[in-house]
Amino acid sequence: xxxxxxxxxxxxxxxxxxxxxxxxxxxxxxxxxxxxxxxxxxxxxxxxxxxxxxxxxxxxxxxxxxxxxxxxxxxxxxxxxxxxxxxxxxxxxx
Amino acid sequence: xxxxxxxxxxxxxxxxxxxxxxxxxxxxxxxxxxxxxxxxxxxxxxxxxxxxxxxxxxxxxxxxxxxxxxxxxxxxxxxxxxxxxxxxxxxxxxxxxxxxxxxxxxxxxxxxxxxxxxxxxxxxxxxxxxxxxxxxxxxxxxxxxxxxxxxxxxxxxxxxxxxxxxxxxxxxxxxxxxxxxxxxxxxxxxxxxxxxxxxxxxxxxxxxxxxxxxxxxxxxxxxxxxxxxxxxxxxxxxxxxxxxxxxxxxxxxxxxxxxxxxxxxxxxxxxxxxxxxxxxxxxxxxxxxxxxxxxxxxxxxxxxxxxxxxxxxxxxxxxxxxxxxxxxxxxxxxxxxxxxxxxxxxxxxxxxxxxxxxxxxxxxxxxxxxxxxxxxxxxxxxxxxxxxxxxxxxxxxxxxxxxxxxxxxxxxxxxxxxxxxxxxxxxxxxxxxxxxxxxxxxxxxxxxxxxxxxxxxxxxxxxxxxxxxxxxxxxxxxxxxxxxxxxxxxxxxxxxxxxxxxxxxx
Numbered sequence: 071x072x073x074x075x076x077x078x079x080x081x082x083x084x085x086x087x088x089x090x091x092x093x094x095x096x097x098x099x100x101x102x103x104x105x106x107x108x109x110x111x112x113x114x115x116x117x118x119x120x121x122x123x124x125x126x127x128x129x130x131x132x133x134x135x136x137x138x139x140x141x142x143x144x145x146x147x148x149x150x151x152x153x154x155x156x157x158x159x160x161x162x163x164x
Numbered sequence: 165x166x167x168x169x170x171x172x173x174x175x176x177x178x179x180x181x182x183x184x185x186x187x188x189x190x191x192x193x194x195x196x197x198x199x200x201x202x203x204x205x206x207x208x209x210x211x212x213x214x215x216x217x218x219x220x221x222x223x224x225x226x227x228x229x230x231x232x233x234x235x236x237x238x239x240x241x242x243x244x245x246x247x248x249x250x251x252x253x254x255x256x257x258x259x260x261x262x263x264x265x266x267x268x269x270x271x272x273x274x275x276x277x278x279x280x281x282x283x284x285x286x287x288x289x290x291x292x293x294x295x296x297x298x299x300x301x302x303x304x305x306x307x308x309x310x311x312x313x314x315x316x317x318x319x320x321x322x323x324x325x326x327x328x329x330x331x332x333x334x335x336x337x338x339x340x341x342x343x344x345x346x347x348x349x350x351x352x353x354x355x356x357x358x359x360x361x362x363x364x365x366x367x368x369x370x371x372x373x374x375x376x377x378x379x380x381x382x383x384x385x386x387x388x389x390x391x392x393x394x395x396x397x398x399x400x401x402x403x404x405x406x407x408x409x410x411x412x413x414x415x416x417x418x419x420x421x422x423x424x425x426x427x428x429x430x431x432x433x434x435x436x437x438x439x440x441x442x443x444x445x446x447x448x449x450x451x452x453x454x455x456x457x458x459x460x461x462x463x464x465x466x467x468x469x470x471x472x473x474x475x476x477x478x479x480x481x482x483x484x485x486x487x488x489x490x491x492x493x494x495x496x497x498x499x500x501x502x503x504x505x506x507x508x509x510x511x512x513x514x515x516x517x518x519x520x521x522x523x524x525x526x527x528x529x530x531x532x533x534x535x536x537x538x539x540x541x542x543x544x545x546x547x548x549x550x551x552x553x554x555x556x557x558x559x560x561x562x563x564x565x566x567x568x569x570x571x572x573x574x575x576x577x578x579x580x581x582x583x584x585x586x587x588x589x590x591x592x593x594x595x596x597x598x599x600x601x602x603x604x605x606x607x608x609x610x611x612x613x614x615x616x617x618x619x620x621x622x623x624x625x626x627x628x629x630x631x632x633x634x635x636x637x638x639x640x641x642x643x644x645x646x647x648x649x650x651x652x653x654x655x656x657x658x659x660x661x662x663x664x665x666x667x668x669x670x
Contacts, residue, residue: 074657083664090253097253101246105400108239108386109393115235116385122373124384130238131445133246134438138431140249145431149424156665 078159086152093140100133169310169486176490177325180344180497184329184337202418204339206425210432213416215342217244217407217433218349218440219499223492224302225558226441227475228468230448231460234375234383236390237448240558241441243403245434251408252430258580258663259417260426266506267414267572268514271579274655275587277522281514283594287571288411288514290598292507292541293548294564295410296500298557300549303496305469310489319549322493326500327542330508331535338501339419345494350436352491353443356472359479360450371449378453398630399562405633406565409572412499412506423666444472451475467556504541511537562627563605570597570632578640580663583656589644597636604628 073079107114115126204212222244230237263269268284300319307318329337364370375383390396407413417426451460451471455478460471473492477485512534521529552560575593578585605611607623625631 073661079661079664083660086664094250094253097246097249101242101404102400104242105396108390108400109396112386116381120369122369122376124235124381126235126238126386127372127384130235130242131442133242134441137246137249138434138438141252141431141434144249144252145427148427153424160665 073163076159076163078162082152082155082159086148089144089147093144097137097140100136104129104133168483169489172483172486173310173490173493176348176494177497180329180341180494183340183344184332186337202421204419204425206420206428207432208339208343209416209420209425209429210436211346212339212342212419213413213429213433214436214440215346215349215495215498216413216416216502217437218346219299219302219495219561222437222440222444222558223349223353223495224306224469224472225298225467225556225561226444227447227451227472228460228470229556229558230445231451231455231471232457232468233387234379234449234452235385236387237558238445239386239390239396239399240403240562241445243400244407245438245441247404247407248430248434248437250404251413252427252434255408255414255576255580256417256426256430257423257666258659259414260420260423261662261666262659263418265415265418265513266509267411267576268510271575271590272518274579274652274659275585275590275649278519279587280590281518283591284572284575285510285514287409287567287575287594287598288510289507290602291409291564291568291571292411292503292510293544294567295412295561296503296541296545297548297552298555298560298564299496299500299503300545301552301555301560302469302557303493303500304549304553306473306489306493306496309470309473310486310493315553316550319546322496322500323542323546323549326497326504326545327538329497329501330504330538330542338498338505339416341494341498342502345491345498346436348491349495350440350443352488353440353447355484356476356480356488357443357446357450359484360446360454360475363450363454363479368446371446371453375449375453383449383452392625394630395625395627398566398625398627401633402562402566402569402627402629405569405573405629407568409568409570409576410565411510411568411572412502414576415506415509447472447475450479454478466554467559469557500545504538504545507541508534508537559610563610566605566627566629566632567598567601569629570601570636572597574633574636574640578637578644580659582644583653584644584648585640586644586647586649586652588647588649589640589642592643593636593640596639597632600635601628601632604632 117125119125119128226237226240259267259270262273268281271284272280300322303322304315304319307321308315364374372384420426420429451474455474460468460474473485473489476488512530516533517530571594574597575590604623605628608626609621610626612618612621
């Protein structure tokens with residue numbers, strides 16, 4: 071059997087893409103939500119937040135932090151779980 | 165003349181030159197010249213990636229834009245950052261595991277080398293040229309302000325020093341220059357923000373309140389800078405996907421030993437860049453209030469590129485301004501050096517080695533061509549810097565990102581995820597994306613009205629990505645559908661094994 075037909079390899083690849091695409095979708099959703107608000111409803115982001123701020127400021131800075139957290143989630147998952155499975159699979163087939 | 169500023173300036177330039185000298189003695193092979201022997205750790209590479217990315221556009225351009233437009237500058241910061249997670253989830257691992265020196269290695273992996281490499285060299289070089297413009301304009305105005313010498317001599321100095329870096333040091337030198345610069349830049353920006361906040365009860369919210377009291381609520385609300393909704397979407401697309409098409413950023417994934425370190429480096433880079441962008445936002449508001457919009461735009465700098473430098477002078481005196489200016493200069497030098505290096509590797513590795521010599525030139529010949537290409541690119545950078553004086557550099561980088569997103573990103577992504585992607589598809593995608601984005605930029609208000617002085621523009625949007633990016637994907641799709649390439653499809657399984665298991669990676 072060729073390596074790329076190996077069922078464990080295939081399920082590993084599927085799992086990897088599921089995680090990647092889910093995280094990508096989350097990032098796209100949050101970012102384009104923000105961009106569409108700027109494009110079509112600026113007044114929403116101009117609403118007051120607390121006494122001195124607009125709601126756009128925490129949202130904007132929140133997106134920066136959110137993007138960073140996503141990379142953290144992926145790094146932990148890939149470096150701890152995914153890479154271990156890759157090593158196990160490599161050992162099994164060679 | 166500002167002597168303490170000039171002293172600081174030379175101290176930093178000498179430090180980086182010493183690094184170049186140290187690196188030059190270690191740079192003998194192609195792997196050393198382009199990829200620092202794949203010896204850089206994930207954390208170091210994260211710092212270097214952040215260094216590459218926190219360019220004049222981020223520091224000078226965004227701070228300037230915030231100081232003049234308020235909230236709208238934040239839109240650029242966010243767009244510049246959100247591309248990083250996508251790089252990590254979609255392309256970092258295939259890039260690391262399939263390529264050798266340039267991202268064209270990945271696109272060309274399954275396809276016919278010659279046409280793909282020529283097309284992707286065109287895409288890379290166009291991106292690099294536009295990105296260089298922004299950095300040279302930023303560097304020119306900086307030296308001009310600091311030393312009081314003319315803008316044109318300033319551009320000449322920036323161009324010559326950076327050519328020297330790349331020529332002698334290669335990737336090892338640029339990496340270390342980036343690392344040191346990233347630390348200096350983040351440290352300097354942090355001090356600048358702390359000093360600013362001493363004027364506002366150490367509270368960022370007070371800073372915003374004072375800004376609203378002085379102007380009105382519009383400074384902390386999305387405003388008129390991006391008025392057309394389609395402009396907002398187009399810019400958003402370009403900023404997000406452009407990051408994943410920047411040759412000098414993609415190239416950094418080859419200087420780490422494996423995919424694990426590559427991921428770690430994206431995590432570190434994203435954190436540092438995000439933190440830095442929050443700082444630039446406060447620097448912009450500080451400059452708006454403590455320097456004033458009139459002074460920022462004085463002397464014809466209508467882009468506000470000197471806002472951060474003027475703020476440093478206002479709150480920390482000339483010595484501190486010298487430090488910040490020197491750090492900004494090191495920033496520009498390092499980014500320009502990184503860009504030039506990736507341009508040189510495109511010419512020598514993709515065109516000379518793989519197209520002209522069909523993979524049979526010896527390593528020494530390739531390095532020689534790379535160095536010659538560096539020299540030519542240095543001259544081109546100087547000329548472009550002279551032509552585009554006075555534009556806001558963050559805006560110019562937005563255009564470079566549109567080209568990167570349209571020319572490079574679609575073919576890179578399609579080659580990774582789509583089995584039936586063919587040579588014709590890749591070539592069509594890259595050529596459509598790069599030419600369409602450049603033509604639309606020329607027809608846009610920025611060039612057609614501001615440079616050629618026509619009354620109205622042929623293409624209404626300031627940023628072309630909304631049209632050129634989907635067009636590039638469509639061209640890639642049609643090209644692949646019209647010419648099946650069974651050999652390429654067959655190799656897709658090999659790609660999958662290498663991408664996911666890291667077997668056989670360089």
